[in-house]
Amino acid sequence: MTTVAAYAAPAAKAPLERTAIERRAVGEFDVLIGIEFVGICHSDIHQAREGWGEAIFPMVPGHEIAGVVAEVGPGVTRFRAGDRVGVGCMVDSCRACANCAAGLQQYCTGGGPVWTYNSIGKDGEPTYGGYSEKIVVDENFVVRIPDGLSLDVAAPLLCAGITTYSPLRHWNAGPGKKVAVVGLGGLGHMAVKIAHAMGAEVTVLSQSLRKKDDGLRLGADQYHATSDPKTFEELAGTFDIILNTVSASLDFAAYLSVLRTDGTMVNLGLPEEPVQIGLQSLFGHRRSMSSSGIGGIPETQEMLEFCAEHGAGAEIELIGAAEINEAYERVQASDVRYRFVIDTATI
CATH class of the missing domain: 3.40.50.720 (NAD(P)-binding Rossmann-like Domain)
Known part of the structure; x- marks a missing residue:
């Protein structure tokens, strides 16, 4: 396991604060990603403030993740160190139901998807999101960010x-x-x-x-x-x-x-x-x-290619990690044009 710095909500409605979390060791089919940018989605706020019901704390939000591959497991075939990649709202699913087979992992009927944060992984441990330095994700839930998109404006595409x-x-x-x-x-x-x-x-x-x-x-x-x-x-x-x-x-x-x-x-x-x-x-x-709920992994990759082709990156305001709590308040007040993106080098 690896200890990394992160920003977490220690309890419902509590301000986010800097902390340390454990990331699992890189398994056979895992990709270790050095996170460079992560978007702030309104759903981060809903969940950190327990607006959608009971949640898991401490919570590390963030499901609009863009970064660079740092290491891959021995069985990984789709990525290698140095690749520009992203992770969205899901990090796993049953992979066996009809929806998963059709590339609609977001509608998994075999227990539902494992969300990037505020969820329980197959190892029985809570998942932690992208307000952190690094993340380990199975290669099947990682997408490639085309060269036509800079990582900062690509991050919000993983959800928005x-x-x-x-x-x-x-x-x-x-x-x-x-x-x-x-x-x-x-x-x-x-x-x-x-x-x-x-x-x-x-x-x-x-x-x-x-x-x-x-x-x-x-x-x-x-x-x-x-x-x-x-x-x-x-x-x-x-x-x-x-x-x-x-x-x-x-x-x-x-x-x-x-x-x-x-x-x-x-x-x-x-x-x-x-x-x-x-x-x-x-x-x-x-x-x-x-x-409609997000999209499956194949469609997410298709979307990234489409946005790169059409120059359709997100309109962003880049912030440091110390500004997260202020950014939450500004999102609630509709005072952002149009997505806050955290520079994770500041974590």
Whole structure:
């Protein structure tokens, strides 16, 4: 085992602090990664503050990991020392169920995936995430970061990128399709970039017009304020796909009204409290309400190649580890454009 420095939440809602954790020895099929950058995802905050229910503490968050391979086990065939790699939200799964066989490890039915942190690994030990110097991961859950992406802007793609790419691919975003993105934050700004790169017509639906210039610069064709009731009247029956990237309760009837017949609203954010949806909103135009969870390993690799080809890295604000707690507060206040990324050299 190896001792590495990390930042952890010692208890629910407690400030994160510098600590030391143990990483397992490199096994036959393991990859030891020297972490260089790790993104701060809103789900890190939900979990560190136990907003989604009981959690495991101490907790080392971080599932948007980019770094360089330092060592590989003797059975590893896909990577070697010096490779630029990433790790996302999962570090294992059953690998035997139909979903795992289809490359949909995020929907593993054989006990569920082993999450990168706040989970229990197959060895019975808690998993610790990327707010740390190094991590050891089975090669099957490591992806290659293309040379066309710098590691700092690639890190958020391991969650924000794949979480938006997967539903856009699944619901066939592309030329001739109209896509609305609810919220222009960490997820939303990547949804705009990716949908635009796919050739769709993209509209941002945000509470205000405060970020309109950014939205248009990132690839949106239109930008509307949802605080204006006329927005929903003007856009009624417009969109094929709505990607809801916010983790708050919405007036779902209003948003569903702007879908075309057979349109789908895909929810990516996960509010901490239950939400209510009137089924009347779905009748009449065969509209659908759905959701999507990250993406499997093959699709994550596909997404990275796509983003490299289209120059679609994340918009980031690079911070030192000592700024993590302040960054959490700023994320809660929507005061980031558009993803905080920790330089792990500062840990």
